[in-house]
Amino acid sequence: MLSLRRAVLRPKSSRLAQRCLGTISQGLQTQKAEEDKGRIIFSGIQPTGIPHLGNYLGALSNWVQLQKEANVNDKLIFSIVGWHALTLPQNPNELSQSRWEMLATLLAIGIDPKRSVMFHQDDNQCHTELAWILNCITPVGKLRRMTTWKARLADSRNANSTSEIDESMLNAGLLIYPVLQAADILAYRATHVPVGEDQTQHLELSRDIAQSFNRTFVPGKKRFFPLPTQLSTPSKRVLSLRDPTSKMSKSSPDVQSRIILTDSASQISSKIRSAVTDSIKGISYDPVQRPGVSNLLTILAACLQKEPEEVASAYASKSTGELKSDVADAVEALFNGPRAEFERLRSEKAYLVQVAKDGAERAKELSEETMMSVRSMIGLH
Template sequence: MRVVSGIQPTGDLHLGNLLGAILRWVRMQDEAECLFFLADLHALTVDIDPAQLRSSIREMAAALIASGIDPAKSTLFRQSDIPAHAELTWILQGTARMGWLNRMTQWKDKAGKNREGASVGLFTYPVLQAADILLYRATHVPVGEDQKQHIELTRDIALKFNTDFDVDLFVPPEPFIGGGTAARVMSLRDGTSKMSKTDPSEMSRIQLTDSDESIGQKIRKAKTDPEPLPDNAKALDGRPEARNLVGIYAAVTGDSVEQVLGRYAGQGFGQFKPALADSVIALIAPIRQRLEELRGDPDELDRILAAGAKRAAELGAPTLAKAKSAVGLKA
């Protein structure tokens, strides 16, 4: 089993990233061979500050390692350090079909009404994503609900390429359900919207770099409702902010939602929020400390990424060579 996944190095990691993906990646390291990359090529599909992108590479690498990604267990690298990603993307764009890409809901969502003004890269983004996966013959990809369609597209591209060129080269990947459950963390200001680094309000999210005091303040001021906590999860329906805070507590502590409610049923948020803050601080404080240590050693971060890129390049080279041969670009 080989797992591949990436994350864009844009902005700081927040609690939603940590509980929704990164800690799941950490657990995957003990279940499969893992390759994790900083998706800086993907970051180019929208307007971005070049200086910000450059500084975010090391920052994201440090955050992942601080959160538990172990370079001794996993291959951690920068996407653009492997030219094969871009080369294979171009080859696969001859296999992918406009109709397939037109149906991508994320394209529709991100382009909005201004499709004519969106970049070509934003439209073909899923083909680069397919190349990221197929280059390493990944068997499984950890994805959320919003990314399942892209895995289906990757499978379609793999199967069509293999059929068109009569080869058994690309492995149609499966969604990975290992690594335990991933929490869907919502904004602290709006329980119906995902926690996001693009939200203009700093109070909507908890950053991995936030101080203990800042974490406590953000949770204290998180939006709630006046009702006490119920004794069952069903009763949280129609209470998005309450459901979000209970879900965060459960994800941070490893308890189930029912266990959390069993402990705090009948209590108001005045009693619940301090306990939630303590739990979040206990999770983030050691990560923040390790992150600060890694920031002070950029040479070590560069060494880790270079070693990861060397390993990834070795894994991907045979696949790219066979793809070139299949389409007639080399003997």
């Protein structure tokens, strides 16, 4: 009986194994097909002044790394998002200058306009057209739950010293700009978006909007817009040198709080020397109890492509002064080449105009293909 049972079971086990192998093989084929097709990677940055160290370590250096590691079939699309800058008051002359300075920055740090599509968002009207369409299927309730909107409301309440939040002080652009972000991504049917953790909620909204469009306008269970995947940046958040409980920001009134790309070696050294630390002896990585020292360790670790804890162990018996000196040297080494290239490029306006024009043409070609299908699906064709 035992031998008979084995004889009966073997064919069933064999068929099950074959089915499992077939499923695995099919999955691998699907994965390979997706890899062969390539990823579509999109990200954007606002033209609001010369980028600071936090911008470089958090986003821009990651764009360069993505470009280096991209497969031949991957499409990389990087946009200077001028329309987003308008959600807050801007000086027109300064904004115009910042647009070209940001383009020069991207070129200076190593973004190759022949490998990546690099353009001004406001040169491609497909973004605003798609944003309007997506606005019409996005509930206001979702937008009011966005962290950025609630933060602006909190600012409004404090400014007015009232017990109730006053929405009347805020412009509509602050409420709906996350939909424009979604349009930026979906206009190219992007599959991957490199963003920091502070933008995770916005990317989740983009996925929700994509799903809503697919359910509303795409027949059956087919998917027109992919659900973009977040590519998290590897670097930890860089904090203000003067207030290490806050993020390093271009909008801070204290220029000593940030290091920008155009700072000289002496300016970098001066800002690092004046960075807020503490009176505790030795060096340790403790973001809660020692935010200033931990911020310096984070910066040095990012420059050396190491972890802050690893760097901290090497400095355990050293002084804060020694740490600051080495951080200044590391940042100068990081910025020296890009800074010189930026200064060269910012004066070559004709070249920058041509790069922007070529990038916009490539961006329009990609996004117009999307919009032709969108117009047809919603009945505007």
